[in-house]
Amino acid sequence: MPTIVADPWLGQDLYYQPTVTFPSQGYKINVTPRAWGQTWAGPATWFAHVDEVKSKLGSNSWRWTDTIQEQFYCHIAGLPASLPQYNLESWRPLVNWAQSLVQYRCNPYDGAWS
Numbered sequence: 001m002p003t004i005v006a007d008p009w010l011g012q013d014l015y016y017q018p019t020v021t022f023p024s025q026g027y028k029i030n031v032t033p034r035a036w037g038q039t040w041a042g043p044a045t046w047f048a049h050v051d052e053v054k055s056k057l058g059s060n061s062w063r064w065t066d067t068i069q070e071q072f073y074c075h076i077a078g079l080p081a082s083l084p085q086y087n088l089e090s091w092r093p094l095v096n097w098a099q100s101l102v103q104y105r106c107n108p109y110d111g112a113w114s
Contacts, residue, residue, distance in 0.1 A: 012036040014052050020060050026090035029057070029068060031075075033086070041076050049076060066094050073097035074106035082106060 014037030019030045031053055050069065054061045068088045074097040075086035095108040104110070
């Protein structure tokens with residue numbers, strides 16, 4: 001008998017389609033959470049957030065680096081202050097999401113939400 005896995009999001013996407021832009025400093029992954037992505041934002045669900053965004057990035061999924069991931073976690077933890085969009089910048093230094101949230105509002109080292 002096949003295993004049935006419950007879908008905790010009831011078929012709803014957590015995110016809109018992410019985009020990649022190319023400012024002079026590097027590249028930026030722009031991610032906008034849907035209401036469902038804002039609701040189901042606890043640390044136990046972060047793996048699903050990452051999986052969905054990386055899947056939606058398609059051929060740009062290789063751009064998902066450790067620094068991008070830490071910024072992403074920081075923005076999820078920073079809800080609702082980090083809305084409406086998470087801008088994940090390739091040129092930011094790698095800083096643990098919790099430290100970044102407290103010290104830099106997810107943008108090491110300039111400290112402004114973006």
